[in-house]
Amino acid sequence: MQDTKVDPRITRTRRLLMDAFLKLTIKKDFKDITIKDITDEATVNRATFYSHFQDKYDLMDAAITEDILENIVDNLSHYNELNEESIVKIFVTLTQFHTNLTTQLNTQCRRSYASLSSIIEPKVKKELEKVLYSLLLKQQSKLDSEALKIGAAVLSWGIYGASVDWKHNSSLSVGQYIKIALPFIVTEINHFKG
Amino acid sequence: MQDTKVDPRITRTRRLLMDAFLKLTIKKDFKDITIKDITDEATVNRATFYSHFQDKYDLMDAAITEDILENIVDNLSHYNELNEESIVKIFVTLTQFHTNLTTQLNTQCRRSYASLSSIIEPKVKKELEKVLYSLLLKQQSKLDSEALKIGAAVLSWGIYGASVDWKHNSSLSVGQYIKIALPFIVTEINHFKG
DNA sequence: CTTTATTTGTTGCTTAAGCAATAAAACGCC
DNA sequence: GGCGTTTTATTGCTTAAGCAACAAATAAAG
Numbered sequence: 001m002q003d004t005k006v007d008p009r010i011t012r013t014r015r016l017l018m019d020a021f022l023k024l025t026i027k028k029d030f031k032d033i034t035i036k037d038i039t040d041e042a043t044v045n046r047a048t049f050y051s052h053f054q055d056k057y058d059l060m061d062a063a064i065t066e067d068i069l070e071n072i073v074d075n076l077s078h079y080n081e082l083n084e085e086s087i088v089k090i091f092v093t094l095t096q097f098h099t100n101l102t103t104q105l106n107t108q109c110r111r112s113y114a115s116l117s118s119i120i121e122p123k124v125k126k127e128l129e130k131v132l133y134s135l136l137l138k139q140q141s142k143l144d145s146e147a148l149k150i151g152a153a154v155l156s157w158g159i160y161g162a163s164v165d166w167k168h169n170s171s172l173s174v175g176q177y178i179k180i181a182l183p184f185i186v187t188e189i190n191h192f193k194g
Numbered sequence: 195m196q197d198t199k200v201d202p203r204i205t206r207t208r209r210l211l212m213d214a215f216l217k218l219t220i221k222k223d224f225k226d227i228t229i230k231d232i233t234d235e236a237t238v239n240r241a242t243f244y245s246h247f248q249d250k251y252d253l254m255d256a257a258i259t260e261d262i263l264e265n266i267v268d269n270l271s272h273y274n275e276l277n278e279e280s281i282v283k284i285f286v287t288l289t290q291f292h293t294n295l296t297t298q299l300n301t302q303c304r305r306s307y308a309s310l311s312s313i314i315e316p317k318v319k320k321e322l323e324k325v326l327y328s329l330l331l332k333q334q335s336k337l338d339s340e341a342l343k344i345g346a347a348v349l350s351w352g353i354y355g356a357s358v359d360w361k362h363n364s365s366l367s368v369g370q371y372i373k374i375a376l377p378f379i380v381t382e383i384n385h386f387k388g
Numbered sequence: 389c390t391t392t393a394t395t396t397g398t399t400g401c402t403t404a405a406g407c408a409a410t411a412a413a414a415c416g417c418c
Numbered sequence: 419g420g421c422g423t424t425t426t427a428t429t430g431c432t433t434a435a436g437c438a439a440c441a442a443a444t445a446a447a448g
Contacts, residue, residue: 201435201436202435202436203434229426230424241428
């Protein structure tokens with residue numbers, strides 16, 4: 001789990017631009033929003049806008065991506081214990097993510113599903129892995145930290161994969177699907193308890 | 195009315211530091227807040243903190259000053275017409291400003307009254323002048339723009355001076371004081387109507 | 389349709405802010 | 419009280435962001 005530190009100025013400036021954009025979408029249609037509107041609202045120089053985004057479409061994609069990701073992170077941070085209930089809720093969150101992705105794509109994004117998901121998925125998986133690692137730690141497993149990290153990785157891929165499978169291949173409802181998948185996941189978790 | 199444009203980075207960074215400070219005062223006593231806490235919360239480098247403020251006391255003074263000023267500006271922006279009612283309310287706002295200044299000084303600031311008021315007063319007077327100019331414009335006076343600017347300046351000094359006089363020399367209540375002062379002010383305003 | 393005004397995208401130069409390092413001061417623990 | 423840790427205040431160097439200017443594109447006005 002390697003973290004590359006991003007210069008805080010970059011983070012803050014992107015945040016300013018995205019927030020300004022979202023604020024403007026409340027008052028104006030997308031087509032009527034100018035780059036000048038955005039940079040004025042954000043108190044950011046126009047040259048700076050272009051050093052971060054190609055155009056306002058690029059900004060919109062980024063704003064949507066961030067919004068979706070923040071929603072996921074927020075949802076995934078609610079659990080204190082790794083049990084059937086939390087796994088079900090995590091799974092539901094992931095399926096909602098897939099549904100949201102499709103919805104945003106249809107209404108606003110200029111990117112393809114593959115393009116947008118290729119950006120968001122690594123981040124979602126990373127966050128899922130962090131959450132699961134944290135929950136496995138709380139279980140006070142007999143395994144050491146390194147084994148738990150690997151365990152969190154394997155588990156997160158499994159759960160995430162199940163949500164992708166549900167999205168692409170299943171005609172079952174979310175509840176029905178997870179009911180069938182749950183025993184496999186729980187067995188895996190019990191293995192980590194030692 | 196000369197406006198010097200401040201680099202937006204400076205404005206934003208000061209805002210970040212002040213907001214971070216205020217956020218921390220909710221969770222911690224002043225004495226327990228470290229510069230590190232503030233800069234971490236603000237996502238601002240420590241060197242940057244010191245390029246803006248001397249120490250956390252300096253930051254606190256600035257945050258208080260800004261808070262008072264924002265309160266004044268907010269209050270002064272509520273009027274659509276220059277009449278007895280709005281003048282009374284403006285006067286009340288100014289007297290409250292003086293009272294707030296004394297209160298903040300007694301409870302938190304390390305600066306003397308003279309020191310703090312010498313920083314805030316020019317800004318309050320400037321804002322008052324802007325408001326009065328705007329209101330005089332709305333009256334559709336027969337005087338030209340330049341004369342109205344001078345009129346706004348004279349008028350703002352008069353009203354501000356009355357509030358200072360009330361603060362330092364009067365045993366009357368605010369309402370009693372303005373009742374006596376109002377005819378002088380109204381006469382002056384009628385002069386501008388032409 | 390023509391003219392005017394506004395916006396866009398870019399450039400080279402300047403400035404504010406980030407970084408790591410340092411020494412000193414302050415704090416917390418035993 | 420001594421020691422280890424954290425915080426402070428500062429420095430020189432690097433990087434992101436600001437600025438004005440420019441030409442082209444687009445939008446608005448008559």
